[in-house]
Amino acid sequence: MDKLSILSGHLLEAAFISYLFGIVLFTWSAAKQRHGVTERIAWGVTAAGWIAQLGFFILRWVYSGHAPVSNLFEFMTFFGMMLILVLLIVYRFYRYQLLAVMALVISILIIGCAAMFPREVAPLVPSLQSHWLYIHVTTAALGEAVLAVSFFAGFLYILHETDQEKPDRRVWLIEAIIALILSVAGYMLLAILFRTFGYTATVMTADASIIYQLPPFFVPIDMVSSPFPFKVSVPDWMRGENAALKLNTIFLSLLSGCVLYILIRFFTRKRIGAALQPFVQRMPKDMLDDIGYRSVAVGFPIFTLGALIFAMIWAQQAWDRFWGWDPKEVWALITWLFYAAYLHIRMLRGWQGIRSAWLAVIGFCIIMFNLLAVNLLIVGLHAYA
Amino acid sequence: MQKCSICKHENNLDSERCHNCGNVLIEKLDMRYEGADRRSQQRTQTIIDKIWRFFASVRNGMYILLLVLLITAIGTILPQRAYIPIGRTPQEFYESEYGVFGSLYLDLGFDQLYSSWWYMTLLGLLGASILIASIDRFFPLYRALKLQPVKRKKHFLIRQVYVRYKEISNQERLLKQIRGRGYRIRQNGEDYLAEKNRFARWGPYVNHIGLLLVLLAAFLRLFPYFYQDEFVWIRDGETAVVPDTDQSLFIKNEQFSVDTYENDDPKFEAAIEQEGRSIPKSFSTDIIVYKAEDHIAGETPDLDVLNQMTVSVNHPGKAAGFTIYQSGYQLNEFSSLTLRTENEEGVTADFKIDTENPQADYELDNGLQAKLVDYYPDYQLDGDKIITATKFPRNPGFVFDISEDNHTERLFIAIDEAVSKTGTNNYSVRAVDYDTHNVTGLSVKRDLTLPVFLLGGLIFMIGLIQGLYWQHRRIWLQRQADGSYLIAGHTNKHTSSFEREMDRIFDICDKGESS
Numbered sequence: 001m002d003k004l005s006i007l008s009g010h011l012l013e014a015a016f017i018s019y020l021f022g023i024v025l026f027t028w029s030a031a032k033q034r035h036g037v038t039e040r041i042a043w044g045v046t047a048a049g050w051i052a053q054l055g056f057f058i059l060r061w062v063y064s065g066h067a068p069v070s071n072l073f074e075f076m077t078f079f080g081m082m083l084i085l086v087l088l089i090v091y092r093f094y095r096y097q098l099l100a101v102m103a104l105v106i107s108i109l110i111i112g113c114a115a116m117f118p119r120e121v122a123p124l125v126p127s128l129q130s131h132w133l134y135i136h137v138t139t140a141a142l143g144e145a146v147l148a149v150s151f152f153a154g155f156l157y158i159l160h161e162t163d164q165e166k167p168d169r170r171v172w173l174i175e176a177i178i179a180l181i182l183s184v185a186g187y188m189l190l191a192i193l194f195r196t197f198g199y200t201a202t203v204m205t206a207d208a209s210i211i212y213q214l215p216p217f218f219v220p221i222d223m224v225s226s227p228f229p230f231k232v233s234v235p236d237w238m239r240g241e242n243a244a245l246k247l248n249t250i251f252l253s254l255l256s257g258c259v260l261y262i263l264i265r266f267f268t269r270k271r272i273g274a275a276l277q278p279f280v281q282r283m284p285k286d287m288l289d290d291i292g293y294r295s296v297a298v299g300f301p302i303f304t305l306g307a308l309i310f311a312m313i314w315a316q317q318a319w320d321r322f323w324g325w326d327p328k329e330v331w332a333l334i335t336w337l338f339y340a341a342y343l344h345i346r347m348l349r350g351w352q353g354i355r356s357a358w359l360a361v362i363g364f365c366i367i368m369f370n371l372l373a374v375n376l377l378i379v380g381l382h383a384y385a
Numbered sequence: 386m387q388k389c390s391i392c393k394h395e396n397n398l399d400s401e402r403c404h405n406c407g408n409v410l411i412e413k414l415d416m417r418y419e420g421a422d423r424r425s426q427q428r429t430q431t432i433i434d435k436i437w438r439f440f441a442s443v444r445n446g447m448y449i450l451l452l453v454l455l456i457t458a459i460g461t462i463l464p465q466r467a468y469i470p471i472g473r474t475p476q477e478f479y480e481s482e483y484g485v486f487g488s489l490y491l492d493l494g495f496d497q498l499y500s501s502w503w504y505m506t507l508l509g510l511l512g513a514s515i516l517i518a519s520i521d522r523f524f525p526l527y528r529a530l531k532l533q534p535v536k537r538k539k540h541f542l543i544r545q546v547y548v549r550y551k552e553i554s555n556q557e558r559l560l561k562q563i564r565g566r567g568y569r570i571r572q573n574g575e576d577y578l579a580e581k582n583r584f585a586r587w588g589p590y591v592n593h594i595g596l597l598l599v600l601l602a603a604f605l606r607l608f609p610y611f612y613q614d615e616f617v618w619i620r621d622g623e624t625a626v627v628p629d630t631d632q633s634l635f636i637k638n639e640q641f642s643v644d645t646y647e648n649d650d651p652k653f654e655a656a657i658e659q660e661g662r663s664i665p666k667s668f669s670t671d672i673i674v675y676k677a678e679d680h681i682a683g684e685t686p687d688l689d690v691l692n693q694m695t696v697s698v699n700h701p702g703k704a705a706g707f708t709i710y711q712s713g714y715q716l717n718e719f720s721s722l723t724l725r726t727e728n729e730e731g732v733t734a735d736f737k738i739d740t741e742n743p744q745a746d747y748e749l750d751n752g753l754q755a756k757l758v759d760y761y762p763d764y765q766l767d768g769d770k771i772i773t774a775t776k777f778p779r780n781p782g783f784v785f786d787i788s789e790d791n792h793t794e795r796l797f798i799a800i801d802e803a804v805s806k807t808g809t810n811n812y813s814v815r816a817v818d819y820d821t822h823n824v825t826g827l828s829v830k831r832d833l834t835l836p837v838f839l840l841g842g843l844i845f846m847i848g849l850i851q852g853l854y855w856q857h858r859r860i861w862l863q864r865q866a867d868g869s870y871l872i873a874g875h876t877n878k879h880t881s882s883f884e885r886e887m888d889r890i891f892d893i894c895d896k897g898e899s900s
């Protein structure tokens with residue numbers, strides 16, 4: 001492999017590690033309840049990590065000859081990078097360490113997940129050879145990163161406001177969100193673990209062999225042989241390419257998420273939401289509400305420009321139609337409609353505060369759905385991806 | 386008069402506490418429309434009023450918006466009809482791939498959701514809602530903001546988000562501070578009104594106009610005058626007429642070419658190996674566009690060269706008001722097939738079939754006669770039935786009746802296949818040679834709605850930024866009887882940063898005074 005490509009890979013690892021340190025330092029600073037040296041170091045480490053990631057991005061660009069935003073690995077790492085950029089800027093205005101912790105955790109998970117997708121530098125097929133592609137993808141990612149801040153603020157608001165004494169629906173919803181985030185982390189840990197030991201399992205079907213990087217619980221219905229003792233044939237209606245493989249991934253993520261959740265609860269001895277609440281307790285909730293709204297107000301125009309307008313200009317040139325109702329496009333439209341609804345619903349009496357915060361959480365779920373699940377579920381489980 | 390919410394005592398409008406029980410009375414005013422009267426709030430209730438009121442409500446508008454959102458999402462559960470594989474019928478596809486749910490999806494029309502009349506109707510309702518809600522608010526708001534007095538009633542001021550009573554010793558410095566932050570100040574006697582960024586209030590109305598333009602453009606697309614969408618397949622070296630242009634526009638495909646990435650390019654080796662085949666680098670066609678002189682039907686028209694160019698993916702060309710896009714191709718289509726027949730004595734004779742216009746009868750030198758019964762340009766087996774997947778000669782199959790004197794034998798013949806259908810095998814027929822050609826697929830479009838879409842998008846963006854990146858802020862300074870000032874502030878959003886701004890203004894003034 002080329003030296004540049006190896007160096008750029010190391011820079012990404014360096015960034016990842018800096019972000020991990022960033023989480024530790026910001027958490028520490030939050031626990032000390034002061035704005036001091038630790039906080040400044042935390043910001044500095046995160047910024048250094050960001051510079052490293054920028055280096056990764058630029059070197060990969062030089063090496064591949066095109067802006068590295070053209071496959072899922074590249075796009076997700078870029079999105080993670082935008083999240084950190086937005087965090088670094090927002091932190092200049094609103095110095096809440098927990099906001100930084102949220103952003104770093106989500107960003108790390110996204111970059112970690114990205115690394116599970118094929119990382120080879122791929123040549124661009126003709127339709128992707130357009131400057132509008134770069135402009136579209138980078139602006140869309142930036143917009144989504146700004147919108148994500150409303151999720152961070154909203155989630156903190158919810159943690160702050162929810163009465164943990166009463167175990168009602170809301171309390172369990174918080175736990176579910178935490179478990180979901182842990183599932184992503186669990187998947188990442190599993191993948192790293194099995195990759196370190198070089199585990200692969202080859203499942204033979206009637207006309208193909210599928211290589212699993214994780215133990216194959218779920219196998220295609222026409223499986224002939226599998227090296228793993230437990231197996232479940234995937235339901236008949238999922239017959240898309242790699243449907244079993246994807247279901248296997250989803251299953252193992254959720255499983256590992258549950259294991260992590262139980263482990264953590266074993267140490268905290270109470271609901272994770274309840275364990276986190278004291279950290280959030282002193283944050284000014286009006287400010288959190290303001291930050292949430294503000295990030296939608298700033299992010300919505302950027303998202304519109306990047307994910308819709310620039311995308312349409314590109315699609316018009318590349319495919320002679322600016323809109324084709326393909327699932328990814330449609331979900332960008334749904335995201336947009338949702339945030340438009342957020343802005344209006346907030347104007348109604350009684351919809352600021354906790355309800356807005358929940359809306360912001362849903363909004364981020366839609367963004368994540370479009371990032372991952374549309375590829376994983378909608379397009380993937382269908383026959384013709 | 387205002388009633389205390391606890392003891393029901395009637396108090397003065399501008400009292401801050403209840404005279405009877407001491408309860409704090411002040412509730413913030415809803416300043417969104419400055420308390421202006423709106424048509425939708427009037428009492429008269431004709432049917433028009435009711436419709437108006439329905440669409441003017443943001444709550445109802447949001448119901449419509451969320452309904453659109455939900456239905457749009459449902460359309461992605463299964464692939465839309467436009468994305469099902471070529472050659473499969475919708476009935477068969479949805480049924481066999483997704484079972485009962487698939488059939489239901491098809492029956493309910495979700496397979497063509499986004500062009501269905503009811504989806505369009507829903508978008509129309511959304512448009513109506515945007516339009517009516519905006520008109521309902523814009524004019525009253527405009528008037529209220531234009532006619533703002535500097536002096537305001539006390540009960541108005543004390544119900545703003547920011548209220549302070551302050552001694553102001555150095556008025557000049559304060560006003561300079563406020564002015565320095567971009568406010569414009571009006572004075573009436575000893576009272577002041579400082580205001581900035583009023584234009585931000587019009588942002589929503591501007592962006593809604595942009596949205597309505599986009600919806601209008603989508604509507605205009607339904608008319609062929611604004612939107613014409615043609616597609617031509619042209620073989621290398623041939624000329625084709627663009628459909629629906631009154632036989633006036635012709636395109637010649639001089640040469641179609643595909644370029645692929647080098648398989649041993651060290652940069653891309655790994656990715657290409659994973660893909661398992663070469664990855665295309667470019668698709669392009671050298672074309673000549675002709676305009677036909679008006680001509681008599683049936684005759685070959687005289688063609689005048691309009692334009693000569695290369696179109697490729699991402700680089701469309703323009704001619705005669707149309708935009709020409711490279712949007713499909715087919716390599717190695719069969720232009721002709723040469724079949725060799727053998728009669729009972731073993732004498733052979735060849736004949737060539739043109740796949741575009743196959744002859745009906747062929748008289749052969751060995752005395753045989755071949756009569757074309759059926760032709761499948763792109764044959765496929767569907768169970769035990771032969772069908773054609775497309776109308777392009779990608780995999781031609783023929784059914785011939787081969788006869789000599791009074792014996793006839795029916796045969797199915799394709800490139801690598803010859804099956805007798807009558808069971809007898811007196812004659813043999815097989816393909817011995819073929820010619821191929823490449824075909825380019827060009828999409829020829831005239832879309833006069835594009836500028837409207839673009840303009841709508843532009844106006845939408847301007848309105849968004851105008852409304853969301855600036856805030857309308859006002860500060861009232863009202864002199865009280867004792868010489869101190871009642872200071873009230875209003876912002877249309879981001880209250881906490883407004884409070885920060887206000888505190889900073891007074892901080893700086895106070896500090897200035899102490900030093």
Ligand code: HEM
Pocket residue numbers: 337340343344417440441442443444445446447450511514515518519522586589590592593596849852853
């Ligand atoms: C896709 C559809 C829509 C988009 C993208 C959109 C966009 C916006 C935006 C960005 C704002 C400014 C919000 C803020 O300042 O926080 C706004 C305000 C507003 N929108 Fe919409 N809107 C849409 C549909 C509607 C509909 C269906 C209605 C009908 C009820 C409506 C009524 C309003 C009203 C009344 C305002 C407030 C105006 C003001 O504050 O003066 N909008 N819209």
